[in-house]
Amino acid sequence: MTPTIATIRGRAIRTAFTILAAGAAVLAPASPSHAWDAAGHRLITLLALDHLSPQMPEFLKQSDTRTRITENALEPDRWRSVRLGQLVHLNNPDHYLDVEDLEAYGLTLRDIAPLRYEFISQLVLARERAGENFKGRPINPARDTAKTDQWPGFAPYAAAENYGKLISSFKVLRILEKLADSSRQEQVLAERGNVVAIMGVLSHYVGDLAQPLHTTHHHHGWQGDNPEGFTTRYTFHSYIDGGVLDIHALTYESLKDAHVIDRPVETMNPWSAIIEHVERSHAEVVPLYQLDKSGELTKEPGKVLISGRLVDGASMLAALYNAAWQAAEPTEKDIENFQKYDGFVPPPAVNTPPAAVK
Template identity: 30%
Template sequence: MKRLAIAAAALALVAVAAPAVQVDAWGNTGHRLIGVAAMRGLPDDVPAFLKTPGAIADVGELAREPDRWKGAGQPHDRERDTAHFIDLDDNGHVFDQRGMTLAELPRLKSEYDAALTRAGLDVDDAGYLPYAMIDAWQNLGRDFAYWRVLNAAEKRETNLERQAWYRADRIRREALILRDIGVMGHYVGDGSQPHHTTIHFNGWGDFPNPEGFTNSRQTHAAFEGAFTGRVARLDAIEAAMPASNVEGFDPKARMTTYLTTTVGTVVPFYRLEKAGGFAEGDARGAAFATERLGAGAGELRDWIIASWRASATAQIGWPAVKVAEVEAGTADPWIAMVGED
């Protein structure tokens, strides 16, 4: 709950006496650029509509959506705001030594919540970003599986009324895919921001501080908002994206590696801040932000690719049909798609 009342603004520094507001990871500029760079980096084997300028721009805007949901009221805000982060301690445990490591996270979020409660911790303090990322990836996989079936059925259907329904539903599904990529992109993007993976999320905090790191309550927003908005450039982010790697993709293992890498940048961030690296004109801060944005964009690109490729072996609808059989022309998906009732 402490995180959800950070006295900072996402796009600009605020005076200490200003009212407390919530912080949005990366601000608008960072999330837009992560979404756009990821989409521009997709390979040719994804559906062609994903590579259109309109789709790329839409994902850039939709990557901001989970921040724009805020303020809807309760229980909406309390349940969703903690999806944006996970607070790991200096040894990689959720919140403190009572929590589990990323590799030890249970399969279900309900199990995670229960384990934290048994340990005397609160999920509102700890956050549940890993589950938000994996849930969004699985949801996108459903989208892609349905799109594959609709696309194949539309091309083969000879009944004009059914063909028209397939076409209309494919178009609806394409809009939904862009929305769901945007939502997933937001959480994956949050995972590249150091402050969204650490107990030191807004200044070092009330912890041993032998290196004398800042305790400014403006640290978080100053970095991800005004600073990033000033220095971030799409071409530099694209150049910083790591090479694609989706071999043997497993979302939990990939999340663990990704967030472990990010939390490893927390101390370097604070050392750089102490050395003045985020002052205007200092190239070190710009390089740090660009590397983190590039990491987020590259990760999002790979999560999209992996979701698309995994959807080829899925089955959808009821009664269930296999995507591969519909694409091969050996199964009729009509009843599974439209329903018997």
């Protein structure tokens, strides 16, 4: 747990944000709600890395690289602790998608546009069409200073976009490998660094979406009509993020032999695979609340559900890593263009300024 980092959603924040200097900076309060805690994100990443295809470069299988990737899987949550308005506004809604909220826009998971700004257009147009009859979530402007509450969330887009960036970095790396030019060694190292960073960031969003509470309006306890009497406690989210993993001692060691499913991903169109990932997670929202109510969340059925979510996150992530590698096979034209536009010349040796004259 890192409870000093700002909460995941503007709307979940109980203490008001404060905008300073005309929106340039936003102060976020301390609130313990991320997706999986650091341990869960690390676990998902390590499980996925165990299932990289054999063609992947050797450095990705070394233990120091694995550690760096798992650390980068925590980075998007760390961004939340920087109280800069622009970053909070951009970053926070990238960690979730509240599927139920789509209904007010006449949308379902299956018909949201696969492009982020197209999706935003869909939402805005639907809201305009409905006018005063719009039945979406009420917004409290005093609390919504990061101006994120009107959006259902963008996590599937964050996953797809980072998948695309990973294809790019893998491709550059593969081109550099083919060029096998020792003077380009620093370029190779720079690109390996990018691969390690993007694999981590991609892991974060895929992991978040595997946590059912990141796919629902009921993210911090049940909201609204509650005929089954589910918990409304705000801390339910942080309990699922971390507490329940501790209760069941769910660690990489305990799950490393679990069956990681080989998920099909269309290499240049991962959208439907990502949406199916959201659907599988969202399908566990009600069972999760039911297990909490029956007291079985701390027993075997709870262990099965939570470990299933973690392993499913790892399965999706491994599939995306492997698909990105496959999509990054450079053509002769790619190699030619890279050399044409890259214009790499090794920089001169470090310039040492002359000693000051006394």
